[in-house]
Amino acid sequence: MDYTIREMRTDEYPLLDDFLYQAICQPDTTNLAPKSIINKPELQVYIINFGKQKDDYCFCAEVNNRIVGAVWVRNINGYGSIDDVTVEFAISVFDEYQNMGIGTALMKKMLEHLKELNYPKASLAVQKENYAVRMYQRVGFEIVGENGQEYIMIHRLGNGND
Template structure:
């Protein structure tokens, strides 16, 4: 996508992270949309609440006018605060969403490249995520080396083992 740039997440992006959390919730075509307040449930709010704690990192994609197009976040959890794609405390869980108008234009690819490159720089060994098997984004994740590990409810936990760049 031309004119798309990435930058680190800043404090003023937190409301957008909430929007992207909602946008990341998959519903099948024809299903009723989820209630917007669902993102404030304990199972989901952990993905944004308190953003900026040690270990959190991610990127915002913006267009030439500075409008936000999407976000990717990586966050560490523990056994007692496990997210849907939790593998272990040493593996951050990736969350990503792109605004509807920008989907299919390479924004997700740019966000994923940046996230995995930064994880490698931080010498993180693997990254996990959770995705509905019917979500078209699963093809993007597979392209970047994510492999299906297990089914958890209606979602697949996927893991990408990273190799340091030299």
């Protein structure tokens, strides 16, 4: 499948609502949470006023002029936060475009971008049963902790000290 990875434009940031909802691990597809779940404060930190903080970066995947995936980072107090200087990842790819390498390509693009900007590390949280754990490990994230149902993972970008 042909796809393009590019920076998401400011006028496309409202799409992060859909990608945040898609990023929520919901193993029971017969009992999905309502989309309004993304309005919870602990989830809104990932998208509210995106693009207005200095550490807000977003790339998207496009297929036939449709955005089908996104990866974004922010310096927030989120589920995968490890300190007050490390950016936290969020990523999702629409179901019908998963398992095609798009998520891996998005992750690699963001990691490359962060490395160019001299970030020393990045973090994320992922549900333990989420199949994406293996993909995160393949691109260089390592498990550094856990809290109940989630792993906390970091990627050392090799810039400075961590």
